[in-house]
Amino acid sequence: MDLWQGRYDKLFVGGRWVPPASDGDLAVISPATEEVVARVPDGVEADIDAAVAAAREAFDRGPWPRLPLEDRVAVLRRLSGELAAHEAEIARLVSTEMGCPITLSAKMQAMGPRLLLDAFLGLAPEYPWTDTRASATGKALVTREPVGVVAAIVPWNAPLLITMIKLAPALLAGCTMVLKPSPETPLDAYLLGHLLERAGLPAGVVNIVPARREVSEYLVRHHGVDKVSFTGSTAAGRRIGALCGHDLRRVTLELGGKSAAVLLDDADLDAAVAAIRAVSLRNSGQVCSNKTRIVVARSLRDELHDRLAELVRSMPVGDPFDPATEIGPMVSENQRKRVEGYIADGEASGASVLVRGERPEGPGWYVAPTVFADVDPDAKIAQEEIFGPVLTVHTFDTEDEAVAIANNSEYGLNGSVFAADPEHALAVARRIRTGTVEVNGNPVGFTAPIGGFKNSGIGREAGLEGFDAYVEIKSYGLPSL
Structure with missing residues (x-):
C-alpha cells in the first residue's frame, strides 16, 4: 500500500499538516492523459509567512543547528532508508506528475535522490567545518556555520532529485528550509514531507508550500530568508538574482544549458550514439x-x-508507464507549444530536417522527436534552450572550429568530448567553457560539483563544494597558548 494516499488539502508547516490560509488550489494534470490527477493548496503570502516563521524559529531557537553533525547525519540516514523503501511510489508519482518514462523515473527520479543523499552523508565528515590557523600576526579558529533559513525553489523536470541536491547539504550544515515545489509537480514534495516526519526531523526544519510565481517572488524577497537556492530557467534566475542582489541575500542559481557533444574524427560512434541516447534525449x-x-x-x-x-526512429514515443517508452510527453500544453514553435522556426530557417519521429495519436502533450542537420551555429534553434526532444547537428573541419562551436553559446553548463585517446579528449575538454565536461560519455558522479559558467548560473551544487552554498565563514581570534 502506498504510504501517501493522495490527500493534498494541507501544507507541511512547523512539523504539522496544517490548513492553508486560502481555499485556492493548483490542479496537477497528467501530461499523458491531460486529466487532473490531484489538487493541492495554492499557497499565498500568509502561508509563506507561516512557513518562514516556522523555519526561523527552528533555526534561531530549535535544536537542529545546535546538534552535533553526527546527530543530523543519523536523521538523514533514516530519511535515506525511507527513500529506499518508497522508490517505486516515488517513480510513479513523478511519472504521473510530469510524464518521465517510468523506466528512467525508477532510476533518475526515485533512486537518484537517495544516492545523492547518501553521497552527501559520506562527504559530510570530510568537509572542513572547523580549521585552526596560526601565523605571526595572530591565531584564528575558522568555522563554517549554517547560513540560516533557506528558500529552495525547485523545477518540475526532476523535482525530488533537485530538491535533494539542496536539502541534503543545507540540513547537514544545520540550516532550516522552506521548500517551494513547482506547481506542476508538488506531489513528490508531499511524500517527502511524510518521509521526513518518519525520519524524525524536528518540527519546522523543513516546511513545504506549493505556490505560483508571484508568491514565489514573495518568498525570495522575504526578510526572514537568509539564502535562496533556485534551479530553473535563466530568465527566472535573472529575476531572482536581481531580487536577492537588492537585499544582498545569498543566492545560488542553477540555470539553463545548451550543451554540446563534440565528436572528434577518431571518435567511437557506437559509444557516442549510445551516450546521445542516454544524455541528449533523456x-x-x-x-x-x-x-x-x-x-x-x-x-x-x-x-x-x-x-x-536510426536512433530516433528506434526510441518509442508514448505512454510514460509503458516500460518500453523512451520519449514521453512534455510536462504541459504550453511546453509542447514552445517546443513545436522551435521546430517550426528551424524548418523556416532552412535547416534540413534529418528525421522527425512519429507523434502518437490520442491525448497527451507529445512532441515528435526531431533532428536538424547542418545547422548554422548562430541559428535560433542552436542558441536557445528548447527543453524538448530536439537535436541540432553541426559539422567542423578543425579542432579549433569544434571548440569555437561548442563555446558559441551564452550557456556553459555541460558538454562532452569523444575521441579514441582519452587524454586527447581531455585536452579538448579543457578548452570548453562549461562547468562539467564528460570524456567519452563518462559521468562525473554525485561526489563532484556541478554548475555553470556564463548564463548557466552562479555557484556549485553536489560534492564537497555543495556544502559551500549553505555556510557562512566565520573567524574567531584566539589567544596564543
Missing part, C-alpha cells in the same frame, strides 16, 4: 544538462546522420 529532452548540440567531424558526418536517424 527525460524526453527535458533536462538542462542534455547535450542537444552534436558537433561532429566532417569525416564522420554522413555516418552520424544515418546513426542519429
Whole structure:
C-alpha cells in the first residue's frame, strides 16, 4: 500500500499538516492523459509567512543547528532508508506528475535522490567545518556555520532529485528550509514531507508550500530568508538574482544549458550514439544538462546522420508507464507549444530536417522527436534552450572550429568530448567553457560539483563544494597558548 494516499488539502508547516490560509488550489494534470490527477493548496503570502516563521524559529531557537553533525547525519540516514523503501511510489508519482518514462523515473527520479543523499552523508565528515590557523600576526579558529533559513525553489523536470541536491547539504550544515515545489509537480514534495516526519526531523526544519510565481517572488524577497537556492530557467534566475542582489541575500542559481557533444574524427560512434541516447534525449529532452548540440567531424558526418536517424526512429514515443517508452510527453500544453514553435522556426530557417519521429495519436502533450542537420551555429534553434526532444547537428573541419562551436553559446553548463585517446579528449575538454565536461560519455558522479559558467548560473551544487552554498565563514581570534 502506498504510504501517501493522495490527500493534498494541507501544507507541511512547523512539523504539522496544517490548513492553508486560502481555499485556492493548483490542479496537477497528467501530461499523458491531460486529466487532473490531484489538487493541492495554492499557497499565498500568509502561508509563506507561516512557513518562514516556522523555519526561523527552528533555526534561531530549535535544536537542529545546535546538534552535533553526527546527530543530523543519523536523521538523514533514516530519511535515506525511507527513500529506499518508497522508490517505486516515488517513480510513479513523478511519472504521473510530469510524464518521465517510468523506466528512467525508477532510476533518475526515485533512486537518484537517495544516492545523492547518501553521497552527501559520506562527504559530510570530510568537509572542513572547523580549521585552526596560526601565523605571526595572530591565531584564528575558522568555522563554517549554517547560513540560516533557506528558500529552495525547485523545477518540475526532476523535482525530488533537485530538491535533494539542496536539502541534503543545507540540513547537514544545520540550516532550516522552506521548500517551494513547482506547481506542476508538488506531489513528490508531499511524500517527502511524510518521509521526513518518519525520519524524525524536528518540527519546522523543513516546511513545504506549493505556490505560483508571484508568491514565489514573495518568498525570495522575504526578510526572514537568509539564502535562496533556485534551479530553473535563466530568465527566472535573472529575476531572482536581481531580487536577492537588492537585499544582498545569498543566492545560488542553477540555470539553463545548451550543451554540446563534440565528436572528434577518431571518435567511437557506437559509444557516442549510445551516450546521445542516454544524455541528449533523456527525460524526453527535458533536462538542462542534455547535450542537444552534436558537433561532429566532417569525416564522420554522413555516418552520424544515418546513426542519429536510426536512433530516433528506434526510441518509442508514448505512454510514460509503458516500460518500453523512451520519449514521453512534455510536462504541459504550453511546453509542447514552445517546443513545436522551435521546430517550426528551424524548418523556416532552412535547416534540413534529418528525421522527425512519429507523434502518437490520442491525448497527451507529445512532441515528435526531431533532428536538424547542418545547422548554422548562430541559428535560433542552436542558441536557445528548447527543453524538448530536439537535436541540432553541426559539422567542423578543425579542432579549433569544434571548440569555437561548442563555446558559441551564452550557456556553459555541460558538454562532452569523444575521441579514441582519452587524454586527447581531455585536452579538448579543457578548452570548453562549461562547468562539467564528460570524456567519452563518462559521468562525473554525485561526489563532484556541478554548475555553470556564463548564463548557466552562479555557484556549485553536489560534492564537497555543495556544502559551500549553505555556510557562512566565520573567524574567531584566539589567544596564543
